[in-house]
Amino acid sequence: MNARLSSCLLTLALLAGCQDQPPSTTLQGDPERGRIALAQHACRACHMIPGLTGPETHVGRPLTDLAEQRFIAGSLPNNQANLVRWIRDPQSIDPHTAMPAMGVSERDALDMSAWLLGPQK
Numbered sequence: 250m251n252a253r254l255s256s257c258l259l260t261l262a263l264l265a266g267c268q269d270q271p272p273s274t275t276l277q278g279d280p281e282r283g284r285i286a287l288a289q290h291a292c293r294a295c296h297m298i299p300g301l302t303g304p305e306t307h308v309g310r311p312l313t314d315l316a317e318q319r320f321i322a323g324s325l326p327n328n329q330a331n332l333v334r335w336i337r338d339p340q341s342i343d344p345h346t347a348m349p350a351m352g353v354s355e356r357d358a359l360d361m362s363a364w365l366l367g368p369q370k
């Protein structure tokens with residue numbers, strides 16, 4: 250294989266690798282507002298959430314280190330747009346999921362995702 254072709258393939262491999270990365274620095278929305286929106290919508294009733302106190306609950310998984318997860322709810326590739334979609338209308342992704350659609354606005358869902366995917370200080 251000539252050098253030019255192999256460097257081209259290497260570049261492609263790196264680019265493909267990048268698409269696999271979990272979301273990181275380019276988050277939209279306001280994470281602190283998101284933390285409050287998560288509390289107001291009582292997501293904490295079913296999920297333990299970093300930055301929110303409350304009783305132990307295991308209806309849904311703890312939303313800890315969500316940024317490290319490859320998939321949301323086991324099947325949806327994890328990125329901010331998909332997380333917003335999941336939060337607003339989980340049945341559109343998995344009609345059988347036990348998570349209810351809770352009438353979360355686009356803005357609130359974006360801010361929630363910023364908190365859940367961010368460093369969660």
Ligand code: HEC
Pocket residue numbers: 287290291292293294295296308309310312318320321322323335336343345346347348349351353361
């Ligand atoms: C009535 C309980 C309930 C409430 C309230 C609820 N969820 Fe869920 N949630 C679930 C369940 C059950 C799952 C697992 C879904 C699945 O895998 O099909 C889930 C899954 C999730 C996931 C994917 C988790 C993962 O590890 O892949 C996210 C993110 C999430 N919920 C966010 C929220 C947010 C944000 C709210 C508040 C707007 C909320 N949930 C409210 C029950 C709930």
